[in-house]
Every structure is written in C-alpha cells, then in structure tokens.
Amino acid sequence: MQAKVNLKLVDEVIKSWGADPAFLIPMMQDIQAQYNYLPRPALNRLQEKLNIPLTRVSEVATFYKTFSLKPKGKYIIQVCTGTACHLRGAPRIADSFMRELGIEVNGTTKNGLFTLSTVNCLGACALAPVVKVNEDVHGQVSSDKVKKIIEAYAARKK
Amino acid sequence: MGKIKLKIDGREFSAEKDEYVLDIAKREGFEIPTYCHNDQVSREARCRLCVVEARWQEGGHSRIVTSCLYPADEGLMVETNSEQVRLVRRVVLELLLARTPEAKGLAELAAEYGVGKNRFGADTDFGKCILCGLCVRTCREVVGVEALGFRMRGVLKQVGPAFAEPSSVCIGCGACYFVCPTGHIIMTEKGDERKIWGRTFKMEKCSKCGRYFAPKYQLEWINSQTGVAMDRLSLCQDCK
Incomplete structure (x- = not known):
C-alpha cells in the first residue's frame, strides 16, 4: 500500500535539520519512521528542497539496508x-x-x-x-x- | 610542494612532492595499463589495472598500490612491471574479461599478460559494466548534470539514472556513452530520435547542412551554462 504523503511533514523534517544536505540520512530516517518506508514523493521533495541531484538521493536510499523503497507493514x-x-x-x-x-x-x-x-x-x-x-x-x-x-x-x- | 626524487624501475627521476605515481611514470615513458582513467575527470582507482609495487626502503617490504592515486615522496621506489605486479594485473584482467570480453583492447592486454582460458566463466548478470564510474564522473564533472549515479552496493551495485528510471535531468549528450570503456551503455540514433538510458530525445537539425546533430535539451543546456546564443549553437561542428 502506497502511503499518502504529507509534504508539509516532509518540509518540517527538512527544516528540523536546517535544510543541510549533510543531514540527508537522518532526514530519511525521520521520514521512514513516519511511513515505515521512503515514499517517492517525499524523496523528490528532499531533492528539491536540498537542491541536490536525484542520483544522490537514490544512491543513499539504495545503499543502506535500513531504508526501504517498498511499503512495509505496520x-x-x-x-x-x-x-x-x-x-x-x-x-x-x-x-x-x-x-x-x-x-x-x-x-x-x-x-x-x-x-x-x-x-x-x-x-x-x-x-x-x-x-x-x-x-x-x-x-x-x-x-x-x-x-x-x-x-x-x-x-x-x- | 617541492621537488623530490624517486626511483621507478631502478632509475631515478625528479618530480613534485605528492604528484601521483601514474602521472610521473607516464611522463617518463613507462607503460601502465589503465581502464578507468581519463585526464578530464577525477580519479577513483576502480579498475585496479594501474597497480604498481611501492617500496620505501631498499630491500624492505613492498605494497601493491594503485598508481593513479598514490602520491610520490622522497625516496619512494616503484616497480611498474615486477613479477608481483604482473600477477595482480593478471587476476584483474581475468575478472574484467569475465565481465566484458568484447571491451576495446582488453583481449590484447590480457594476451600480453598471459591470460589464457578464463577460469571465472562468463558473468552476464549486469551487462558489461565494470563499475569504473567514468560515466558517473563525466556526467558530474564535465557535463555538470549529475544524471548518473550508483545504486545499491556490493554484488548488486549498478550504474544508471536515479532509481533506474529515465532521468528528468539527462540532456541526452551521450558523453557517458562515448567515455564508457566497455560498451555497456547503449545509445541508438534513428532519424530525429536518440535513445539513451531508457529515454528518447528529439534531435535538432543543423541550420545549414540539415543533418541531425544534437539533442535539443543539450543545446539548451549549453546555452544556459555558457550564454552562447541558440542560433550559433544550431550549427553542427562541420558548419561552424
């Protein structure tokens, strides 16, 4: 089940880390804590707000085993x-x-x-x-x- | 910085401190094979073919190091073609051959190092890519687009656009295709269309001779980066 993504919430996460691309991983962790996985709209928002290439987001999100791009159960x-x-x-x-x-x-x-x-x-x-x-x-x-x-x-x- | 002296294959040379061994050796005419090296982009020592033997004490222990990223200093002794170096290169070549037997110049190089029948067998799971990262670095450092990157890690690691989807930032310039040493990246052109990384680009006609010569997005990108007017960019290389 794809989660409905509240972009405001994603923006808050970004803001709480000072919109610094160095904190990409903790931002992803916060997003995953919310949805149990990393929804694409949220990742696209990260890319936009942090002004980093989407490949960077893709690299980090696929490198670590803790991150999931597929929806997970409750x-x-x-x-x-x-x-x-x-x-x-x-x-x-x-x-x-x-x-x-x-x-x-x-x-x-x-x-x-x-x-x-x-x-x-x-x-x-x-x-x-x-x-x-x-x-x-x-x-x-x-x-x-x-x-x-x-x-x-x-x-x-x- | 400052001048230092080092020995390569027993002969003494002077070089700048911290200059990379590969650069010094090439300048002095030594042959060191490379596969992921290009003067236009940074180095990541991925292909492992440029290994040499480095020693800091006469008769002391030696280390196998990648010459493209090994900084020289006073008293360094380098062997570019010792038994040990050739052994390591031979294994690297065997592994490369298993992945991409058709790659340009690889078979000849392997023959030179005495690689016969390959004990590893053909490896075809992810095409011919040897993960040298030349395309990634070219896209980032030369083109300035960063449409390419790595995905996953370890044995699952692959190269390609973000999330393996057609990239929205790719300009279709084909630099990755030209720089790829193994022919893993596929680019096809038909009429006014160019296909690369799963995306199709409309090509622009040269305003003088009328042949299709570059994707529209690429011209727009060059225009936005350099400020060269679009009507000047609409001429192909031959008509300029």
Missing part, C-alpha cells in the same frame, strides 16, 4: 538468524512465520499489517531464538509461540 517482524539463534532453531521460526503469514522473507502481507525479515544478530543471544516485532523483543520463541505472537499483534487496535 509491524515489522525481524527473525534473528545469528549463530546462537540459528543453532536454537531460527530457520524453523522463520519458516513458521512464512507459513502462518503466507509470505516470503522480505514480503508484506496483503492487509499491510506484517513485514517479515531476517536479520543477522540482534545481540540478545541469551534469549535465542529471538524475534523482534517493531520495538518489542520476544525471546525463546518456539514454533507454537509464532502463532500467538501474530495473533496478539493482529488483535491490536490501530
């Missing part, structure tokens, strides 16, 4: 596949999420609620296998817990 599920989590069954956890949500890794559900991704290490190996949903950390996840996690977030109010 809840971003990060399944840790670091060494400790891998040994404690992370691949199976990822499979469970894929099966339950009916999407591949890096896919987004049709209702726009969940995006599934795998990450290399969340640095919480004692809790392996770890799953992070937005800012919540779920430790010692098992396949039957996967369903509960999904249901808990799906039941949340907007």
Whole structure:
C-alpha cells in the first residue's frame, strides 16, 4: 500500500535539520519512521528542497539496508538468524512465520499489517531464538509461540 | 610542494612532492595499463589495472598500490612491471574479461599478460559494466548534470539514472556513452530520435547542412551554462 504523503511533514523534517544536505540520512530516517518506508514523493521533495541531484538521493536510499523503497507493514517482524539463534532453531521460526503469514522473507502481507525479515544478530543471544516485532523483543520463541505472537499483534487496535 | 626524487624501475627521476605515481611514470615513458582513467575527470582507482609495487626502503617490504592515486615522496621506489605486479594485473584482467570480453583492447592486454582460458566463466548478470564510474564522473564533472549515479552496493551495485528510471535531468549528450570503456551503455540514433538510458530525445537539425546533430535539451543546456546564443549553437561542428 502506497502511503499518502504529507509534504508539509516532509518540509518540517527538512527544516528540523536546517535544510543541510549533510543531514540527508537522518532526514530519511525521520521520514521512514513516519511511513515505515521512503515514499517517492517525499524523496523528490528532499531533492528539491536540498537542491541536490536525484542520483544522490537514490544512491543513499539504495545503499543502506535500513531504508526501504517498498511499503512495509505496520509491524515489522525481524527473525534473528545469528549463530546462537540459528543453532536454537531460527530457520524453523522463520519458516513458521512464512507459513502462518503466507509470505516470503522480505514480503508484506496483503492487509499491510506484517513485514517479515531476517536479520543477522540482534545481540540478545541469551534469549535465542529471538524475534523482534517493531520495538518489542520476544525471546525463546518456539514454533507454537509464532502463532500467538501474530495473533496478539493482529488483535491490536490501530 | 617541492621537488623530490624517486626511483621507478631502478632509475631515478625528479618530480613534485605528492604528484601521483601514474602521472610521473607516464611522463617518463613507462607503460601502465589503465581502464578507468581519463585526464578530464577525477580519479577513483576502480579498475585496479594501474597497480604498481611501492617500496620505501631498499630491500624492505613492498605494497601493491594503485598508481593513479598514490602520491610520490622522497625516496619512494616503484616497480611498474615486477613479477608481483604482473600477477595482480593478471587476476584483474581475468575478472574484467569475465565481465566484458568484447571491451576495446582488453583481449590484447590480457594476451600480453598471459591470460589464457578464463577460469571465472562468463558473468552476464549486469551487462558489461565494470563499475569504473567514468560515466558517473563525466556526467558530474564535465557535463555538470549529475544524471548518473550508483545504486545499491556490493554484488548488486549498478550504474544508471536515479532509481533506474529515465532521468528528468539527462540532456541526452551521450558523453557517458562515448567515455564508457566497455560498451555497456547503449545509445541508438534513428532519424530525429536518440535513445539513451531508457529515454528518447528529439534531435535538432543543423541550420545549414540539415543533418541531425544534437539533442535539443543539450543545446539548451549549453546555452544556459555558457550564454552562447541558440542560433550559433544550431550549427553542427562541420558548419561552424
């Protein structure tokens, strides 16, 4: 789902960083915090207001893995596949999420609620296998817990 | 700044301090192969063909460095064609050949370095581009448009207009096409149309001889940058 972009909000972000092209990355981070991805109209606005070539925006936006040009779900599920989590069954956890949500890794559900991704290490190996949903950390996840996690977030109010 | 002395292949030369080794070597007649080097644009040491062996102490350790960006200083000793240098160049050539076997002069150079059957096999995922960045730097520094840039990183890195869409700032000058060492960039001309990077440009006719010679946007760009009147720009190079 493409987000409707409020250019006023983008302008505010630009203003808060003093419209300095050196702060392109934090500006993009602020925009992504708002929309969960980088909508093209917002990027075009950055290019215009900062007076930099569009290729510069494209280079930065595609270089960093944190930035997404595709719309992401409301809840971003990060399944840790670091060494400790891998040994404690992370691949199976990822499979469970894929099966339950009916999407591949890096896919987004049709209702726009969940995006599934795998990450290399969340640095919480004692809790392996770890799953992070937005800012919540779920430790010692098992396949039957996967369903509960999904249901808990799906039941949340907007 | 100031004069310094350095040795290239055992012979002593004088040069400016911090002058790049490639420039000194070329001036003194040494042959160092390059693929991403052009005097008109800045250097990024991407093709890795210009490697030489640099040593600061007689009999000391040596380093393989890219001569195009290696500043000279007093007492530097450079080998431009040692066993080690040839070995590194040979591997670079093998990799380049895997990506772009048809590139101008590459096969001859490879033969010279004894590259036979290529162990890497043909690599065709992103065309013939070797990511030398000459087109990007030309567009930025010579043309002044910045329609081209890199996208992604690592093995997915590609060159092209922003977001891989036809660029709105491209003037269709074709400088990237002419400067590309491998023929990765494709430009076609048919009648009054020129196609490049997925965009079609209308060509202008020379007001004297009537042949199509340049895209309208390019003439307008030159006009806006230099102030040369449009009616003077509407003459092709031959009729000027």
